[in-house]
Every structure is written in C-alpha cells, then in structure tokens.
Amino acid sequence: LSGAQLGLGLIGAGRIGRLHANNLLGHLPRARLLVVADVVEEAARQVGAPEAVTDYRRILDNPDIDAVLVCSATDTHARIIEEAAGAGKHIFCEKPIALSMAAVDRAAAAVERAGVLFQIGFNRRFDANYARVRQAVVEGEIGEPWLLHLISRDPEPPPLEYVRTSGGMFLDMTIHDFDMARFLIGSEVETVSVAAGVRVDEAIGALGDVDTALITLRFLDGTIASIDNSRQAVYGYDQRAELLGSRGLISTGNNYPNTAHVASARAVYRDLPLHFFLERYVDSYRAEMVAFVDAVLDGTPTPVGVKDGRAALALGLAALLSYQEQRPVRVSE
Amino acid sequence: LSGAQLGLGLIGAGRIGRLHANNLLGHLPRARLLVVADVVEEAARQVGAPEAVTDYRRILDNPDIDAVLVCSATDTHARIIEEAAGAGKHIFCEKPIALSMAAVDRAAAAVERAGVLFQIGFNRRFDANYARVRQAVVEGEIGEPWLLHLISRDPEPPPLEYVRTSGGMFLDMTIHDFDMARFLIGSEVETVSVAAGVRVDEAIGALGDVDTALITLRFLDGTIASIDNSRQAVYGYDQRAELLGSRGLISTGNNYPNTAHVASARAVYRDLPLHFFLERYVDSYRAEMVAFVDAVLDGTPTPVGVKDGRAALALGLAALLSYQEQRPVRVSE
Amino acid sequence: LSGAQLGLGLIGAGRIGRLHANNLLGHLPRARLLVVADVVEEAARQVGAPEAVTDYRRILDNPDIDAVLVCSATDTHARIIEEAAGAGKHIFCEKPIALSMAAVDRAAAAVERAGVLFQIGFNRRFDANYARVRQAVVEGEIGEPWLLHLISRDPEPPPLEYVRTSGGMFLDMTIHDFDMARFLIGSEVETVSVAAGVRVDEAIGALGDVDTALITLRFLDGTIASIDNSRQAVYGYDQRAELLGSRGLISTGNNYPNTAHVASARAVYRDLPLHFFLERYVDSYRAEMVAFVDAVLDGTPTPVGVKDGRAALALGLAALLSYQEQRPVRVSE
C-alpha cells in the first residue's frame, strides 16, 4: 500500500460494527475509517466517520478504501465478500461467513481469485487468557494435549427474534468454541458428538433450537475436547478453558471488574465477572483489528482466515446432525 | 444392639483395610475392632487389633462381632458378602461389590434376605467438598441442575499387574465418579457415551484398557454430565466438580497441603495439591466409618447401600459397551 | 465554557506527560490537546499534538487553551501553577505539588484567588480496586473502619539520579499511599510513626534516603493504618489494600496479564502481576483525565483537589520527621 495509513470502510453499523469503528477511530494510528454504510442512514452517521452512506457499494467503489469490515446481517456476508473481493478490497468479516458450506466455498473462492487478504472475526483468539493457553501448547509447557474443556455460557438468552434467524446455537454461539478448540489444539476434529436439550426457555425449544449443550470432539491427534454451552448463566458471561497435557494442566478463569473480596459475617464474596462479551472481550476486539490492519499494511498473512471460518462451520453442521441423530458424526460426512 | 460399642472384624489387611482399621482404632469411641483376618497372618497381626486370623470365617463365627469390613480382593467381595449376611453380620464393603451384575444381584439378595445393614465404600460422598455441592443441590442454592462436570485424575497409573485384574478403568476408577454423579444430581442416568483412548502408556492399551476418557451422561431429569478421567496428572491427584444450575454455579477445587503462595522473580506459585487418595480423602474415610458405625448402632439406614453399588456397576458396564461400539448406550440395555 | 470540547495544553512531555497526551488524543471525545510544551522541542513534537513549543508561557497565553496539564519537573510545579492560575487556566498537576508546605500554600492561594479548577494526579483513586474499597466504606458494607493495610512496592528502585532529587521515598512514593489512606478512610490523620531502613541498595542509604518502610497512621476517627513500602519487589509492582471494619473485611489483590494457572510436576503457578505503574494503572490514568475534563466542562468540583495534595505532603513531612527522630509525630506539629 502506498500510504502509511490504511483506508477503511465499515459495512453495517450495528452493535459490533460500532465497536470496531470505535477501536479504529480511537486507538489505531495506522488506520483511517473513512466511510460507514448502513441501510439506516442515521445509524451510519452516528458512528462519526467522515462519510456516511446507505449503499455499501459506495464503499466498494471508493478508491481511497483499501479494506472493508463486513458487519452486516449474517445472510449478507457471503455476497458482500464476493463483491468486495471483486472490487479488490481486503476483507475483515464478522463470524460466521455463512450458514451453508456452499456459500462459504463460493466466498472463499472469490477471495482466493482476487488475492485479497481475509480475516474472520474470531476475536477470542486475541484474548490474553486463550492466547496464554495456546502459548503453553506451542511452547510445550504442558506437553502433548490430552483433554480440553471449554466453558462458554451467556448471561442470558438472546431475543427469540434473534434465535429464529441465527442458524441455531451451534452455528451462532458454539462456532466461537469450535474455532477456539481448533486454535488451542492445532489439529483438526474427526468426530463430533452432542448431548443437548432445552433447559433455559421452552420458547427456544419451540423454535427447534437448544439452549444447553455438551459437545464432545475427537481430534485427529487423539485429543478429546468438551464444549459446555448454556444460553444462561445467571452470574454472567462464563468463558473458561482448561487443557490437560502430558506435562501439566493449564486453566483460565473469568475476568472481573475488580480484585476485591469481601468477608462478611455470612460469606466471603466478590463482585460478579464482567457481564457479557462487550465488557469481557474489549481488548481482544481491539487486538484483532490491529492484527488485520497490520497484516494488510505489512503484506503478511492474516492470523485467522477463510479456512478457519470454513472449519468452524463444518463443525457446527456436524454438531447439528449429531444432535438430530443422537450419534457421533464424522466431520468428513 | 445391646452394647454401646460395635464389635467389628476386618477381612483383608491391605492398604485400604489398614486405613479403616486405623480409623477404628484411633478415632471411633463407639467401635471396637476385635479381629483382623488376612491370608498373610503377619499382615493381619500388624494391624494391631486384639486378634489376628488367617481364615475370615473365624470372624463370621465370632458372636462378639456385630459387623464386618470387607476389604479383600475384589473377586472375593460377593462371596464374602453372601456368607457374612448369612451369618447375620452387618457389612461394610469396599467398592466395587463385583464386576458382574449377576454377582452383585446375588450379593444384594443375600443382604436383603438376612436383613443386615450394608454400606459400600464410596467414601467421596463423605468429603466436605462434594458434600457441599450436594448441599447446594438439595437446598436449591443453585436451582435446578443443568450441567455437571467431574474431573477425576490420578497422579500416576497403577501397576500393570493391577490393571490386568481391575476390570478396566471404567469399573475401577470411573466407578467412583459414576456414584458421585448420581449422588450429586439425585437422579438416574439414562444414557452413557464414551470418548476414550490410550495416551499415558501404550502398555495399558496393550492390556485392552484405556487411560484417558471423557464420559457423557444424560440423566432422566435432563441433566447432562461429563466425567474426565486420566490415569496420569503429573501435578497430582485432581478431584474437582462443578455444577451449573438454573440459579447459579457451584465448583470445587483441589485440596492443598498449605495455603502458602510464593511470588518470585519468575512466577507466583504454590505447592502441589495433596498427592493421592490416601492424603486427599483422609477425612472422608473416617467419616464413612463413623456413618457406618452410627447406622448399625442406631438402627438407621446406611447412607450408601447395595442399590448404589449396583447402579455404579451398571454405568461402568454401559461405558465399556459405549467405548467398544462407539455409540451412546442406554443403561437399560 | 463555550464549546463542547475542552482545549488543553500539556507542559512537560516526559513519560507521564506523554501518557496523559495519549489518553487525550485517543480516547477523550470531549477534549482537544492543542499544544505541547517541553524544553526539548523534539520531545514536545513527538507527542503528536497540533502545536509543539519550548516555552510553556506560549500555552498560558493561548486563548484557545482552557486548561493545562502540569507534568514538568516537580520543582517547577508550584511556580507554573501560580502562573497558570494567574492566566485563568484550569489546572491538572502531577503529584506532588511541591516539596515544601510554603510552596504548596502559595500555589493553593493562587488557585483559590483565580477561581480556577485544580486537580492533583492521584490517579489511584480512579483505579477499580481502590474505588471498590472506598465504595465498601461509603456504603457501610464493612461497617466502621478499624484497621487498614496498604501494600505499595515497586518492582525495582529508580535511578540514583532520580532518588537524589525526588524528595525521598516518603515524598515521592509514599505520598500516593498517604493520599490513598485518606481517600479510603475519609478522615484525617493525627499521628505518623515510621519504622524504615535501607535493605535494597546501600547507595540509596548513602544519599540519605530509605528504601524499605512500615508507616503507622492513626486517624482522628480511631482507624489505625499501616503502609508497607519497598523500592524492590522482585515479582513486580505490588499494589494491595485491605480494610477491616466492624462488619467485615475488604481486600484487593494485584492485577495480572491473564488468569491462566499452570499445574506442572513441580508447582501450580501463574504469570507475574503487571510489572509497573504504566501497565497496572493504565485505566486509572484515563479515568482521572476524563474526570478532569468533565469537571471543567460541566463546572463541577474536581474529585481530588489542592487540599488533598497539601494533606499528603503534610503526611510525608511528618513521616520524615518521625523517621529522623524515631518517635510518633503529630501531623499538627
């Protein structure tokens, strides 16, 4: 790239889009957010970038724009990726790329054809806790991985309206954990086996979805992993990992707003963990954006690419099948 | 019973038998250990009770003996139970009762016929950590149980000679966890699904056994549970539980020899957890013996009975089948 | 103020000045850092504000500047405060205001005369851990305060050159803790009693300073407090508080780069705490700047003022006297 700063356009000014915009506007000296597109013009304008538009094609046509952030509704991701790649823009896309393998494959092909860089928004890879677990694996600190446990619970279920279009818990929520399991172990999953049910809210079940699940993964390298998902942990966002290896165990806890503990006449207690992903992962959202900007400006590979988005979707679809047929499912099916 | 003290006989003066004997001799004012039987007379004598014999039938024939502790080799348990029940002795038996359902059923029938009290040595129920989790369930502190995780790892594998006759990891090691899951949730298991392998020692695999497993249980009440077993955790005995419910989470950690933490120029560290079951469960072994003595003297039910021993074995056999056929197995099969 | 944004000038582009500048440039939409002054022009320029000057009077004369940040050498603080107040600028000043009560009183008088707002850089009041302790006091969560302990240790001693001009440990380092004790308890100190010595580096002693101290404070309300200071904790910056009250105890721990714990064959360990104040107090530096900007723009009192800077200095001078004369010293002396 010619300049020292990367020109960026944001497509979709919803919650996650605004979050990325704030990081670009406030913290990233190498990036300039030039244009925001949203079908609701007022939403686009409020982000505070120099230009606000309603048609994202104005961003794709803009020669000052080097890269786009795709933060629109999930069902528009694949199409916008294809168009953005066609326009020669580098792409950062929120997860998931799409809800079908075919759509993902088309988007991946477009990216590859265009030779643009692509990064998927698996922000948790940039979180200090998970990064530390990965470091322990890479450096051999805990030896060969044997048993991995991921806990990933939301403080409360999303609106039913959201559940209806989300693709279901495995594709919407567990997809982060599928990526995390692959990231931490550094191997691919062979079989997926699901035990799941509806415990939080019958209305979620009425929509054909589940809200409580325990998913078992077997990796090609022999590692066995469990993912514990719940749509409701009343104490707040619960995001933990623990990994037993041949030379030791590494485990992470939740993050808290402060370290204070109070001992009263009834109990020893502390405040609840950070409530949800916006509080919990604030640093990782910033770090993934830095990584994307750096990769594009420096011409290096992005740390998490199309292949990772595809693999996580494959696991989500396998989980769905395992749940429906109550049996272990090979991912290669 | 006529007297204030219970007259006891110990059958089997191995490691666990000696442990029970020490508790009886040193801490239990309501109990008198009168006779110890072991095929190795010297072993019986070293326990320090008034009388040492080589033939356990001398204990069964002794009118001063109200109750027996069956701590002999597993394959003798069922037969001795039948004989002891026939002699009208109350019975405390180490786990497992037997390795086949038929043998367990015969022993159970003998106990019922004789009307004697029976307690199985699932000592962990008497541990303060697990008891606290159960209390949280019973008192509704965490609401309705949804997701349970048990971690149960040994510091090192047993001798291969032991592995050969143990019935395999599911019947020897996991059987404690099967009982714990039933105890904590207070419901019965519907299906068992196993992912397991050999990671610690190929020689264990060569004997047809596994050393690493993740077992998923589905309870009739909808609770989903995982059991994580490893024959080797290099940091020592790892015994933890955590249970998510509709109103909260309860989790337990390991027990340590002291609470000291050291901050050095390289890390903040503490000493390793208590090394193995003899150190970790010392209080629970004492408590289960108190409970047994009290039950017999007071004529109340034992806290953990034949039915519990049977149910744990059924889960172990289901796990074995699930592992062999790589599918979820209904316990009713 | 006329505009929605506060125009600011920074005087002194050293480490702490640059830190404040970065916060103003990156995170504070209500603030505009317009000019930076430093005797080294290159240092001023590198901050990245629109204008860089060598003479801070250019900032005081600038009508677009509403408020100044005084981050120059300690011995210039009082004079610049007087001049800035005379120029009608609101003032944020790094601690300490001065090393003599007379100088502080002159500066305070100038501020009062001019009617400008003044905030002293006791950033730790804005830290989430200490704020939580204060909240517990204010809300009565721990009842009436009885015994307070502050631990405040640096990872390594400052350069001897710095020690020479710092005013000594009590005025340079403990001054933060004196303010913290007053802030947490909400009462004034009656007597100061010091036990101190040279343990870290004899060269510090050769300069007439100490590097290790335990300071006891008695408050007018009866609370007793200890401050533990060391110029060297090999494990990193140690910043903790604990307060016993009539209804309970509140205690805070250090902040860590991640929550990961590793259990190896030798120990259970975690990474060291955040190394020093730049890492540890990053959020509090931002928060104090937000508070200053908000106070000026909204015309509300600053949360920590001249009186607080004066009180902390008085405690520091009393500590020095107590150390020299080896006796408890009344602050009113």
Place this chain on the structure above:
Amino acid sequence: LSGAQLGLGLIGAGRIGRLHANNLLGHLPRARLLVVADVVEEAARQVGAPEAVTDYRRILDNPDIDAVLVCSATDTHARIIEEAAGAGKHIFCEKPIALSMAAVDRAAAAVERAGVLFQIGFNRRFDANYARVRQAVVEGEIGEPWLLHLISRDPEPPPLEYVRTSGGMFLDMTIHDFDMARFLIGSEVETVSVAAGVRVDEAIGALGDVDTALITLRFLDGTIASIDNSRQAVYGYDQRAELLGSRGLISTGNNYPNTAHVASARAVYRDLPLHFFLERYVDSYRAEMVAFVDAVLDGTPTPVGVKDGRAALALGLAALLSYQEQRPVRVSE
C-alpha cells in the same frame, strides 16, 4: 526412658487440656495418658483416662508418669512447673508460662536445675501454613527477610470475666504472634511500637484493656514486622502471614471447611473460614504433642522451649509499656 511408651499426666481438664488429652488418647501410639488432675473431679473423670484425681501432686508423685501437661489456670503455671521439675517430670506447658518475668525466670531456673525437657504450647509453629513460611526463610526461597505482616484476629471477644484475668490482649493474644514473628524471622526483636485502641467493645476498655492493635517490631537483623490484632472479625478466625524478602514474597491465607465457590446472580461467594482456633489449629495441636512425646522418648531437644516462652513474654510487656507511653520501647528496657 525404659519403655516404648511415654507415661503422661494431665493437670487441668479445661478446654485445652481436654484437647490435648483427646490427641494423646486417640492418635499417639507412643504415649499413654495415665492420670488426669482437675480441682473439679467430674471434669477430670470425663476425660476418660485410667485415673482421675483432684490433687495434681498425685501426678507428680506417680513414678509411672514421665511427663506432665500443665493446662491449669495461667497463674498456677509457674508454681506447677517448679514442682514438676523438682519431681523430675518432663513438662509441656500451655502459654504463657507466667505474666511476670520474675516468675518465668524462677520456673526456667527450676527446669534447668532439674535437667528436664520443657516445651511451651506455641502450637502455631506446627501449623502447615506457618511452617511453610519458615521453610521459605530457612531454605532461602525468598532471600533475606525484609517486611513481615501477621494478621491474627479472633471471631469474637472472650467473656469480660476472662479479659479481667488474662493479663490483657498483648499477653493473652499477641503472645502467639510475638512467638510467631520470632519463629519466622529467626532473629530477636529490638524495639516494639504499639498503636492500639478500643473499637470492638467499650467494656473491654473499661477494664483497662484494648481490643484492636497494630504492633510494629524491629528485629536486630533489620527486619520490620507488623502484627494486626483484633478481638473481633465477624467473618471468623483470621490467621495469615506474609513475608517480603530480597528474592520474593510468601503469603498464607486462611483455612476453609471446603473449597466450594458458588456463583449466584448476586455474587461469587464461598463459606466462611474455619471459625476459631479449635477448628483451625486441630492438626497443629496434634503435631506439637507428637513433637513433645518424641523429644522426651528420643532424648532430643524440644522444638520450642523456656527461652521462647520468656522472649514472647518480654515482647508482651514491652508492648504494654509502648502502649501506655505512646513511644517505641526497646525490649532491653
């Protein structure tokens, strides 16, 4: 000694006497508790030893008794020690030996003259947490000691009747901490400086005693220590130590009845620490008795002797003077 077992007599069947008796009766194969003396015969009898008497001289005259435990009222300790030493009995005595240096010196002289072994009941030295701190000092794990903090708080004040005859908080309660400080640092104290007051109960103040104190010790080796005492911590017995050294920090926490943590919709909490010394120090009471029995039977020095009892009393008296005169007091005064 001729036999393999030590013959013991207990003088004083109050709470602490019964505790030692239970340890001797239940756990110590090398010891035989033969006679218990108490002015209340029923109290002596209830201990359960073979013989119960009202006159302790019956114990001193008994040739089967090798050693006595002096657990009577404090004001009888010194006299009984002298008589027991005169009778050639080895002596274990509860703390304190006496409330005056003259009485202690007389008792010490009698012990020395008789050449009997003497152990004072500073049980905390045998606690795993404190022992671990001492180990860190001895092994150089934290380098040279610089700053020590002891927290020692009771869950509730003793009855006023007890306060009246206890010798005051410094001689009754802090005396354990004085011994602990000496034990951990392994050096002698040069000066004592006290800040103390009445916060818990005015009635304690009306008796001329204090209930809240912060005591500063300066050791000959340069270590500075603080002791935090409160007669009331509503959350229970608070017994912690932390020691900063040139190479690191070691700190201990409280002991809890279980490791369970609950996360509810309001807080993350755990049960309160073990309530008071009988629960908290159960293992250390047993260990000190084992150490005494072993020392006598093996003819080795006792781990904590007359000199230690004397030194702790000297510190208590110095503390009292420091409190009364509001100044640092040299122990050599």
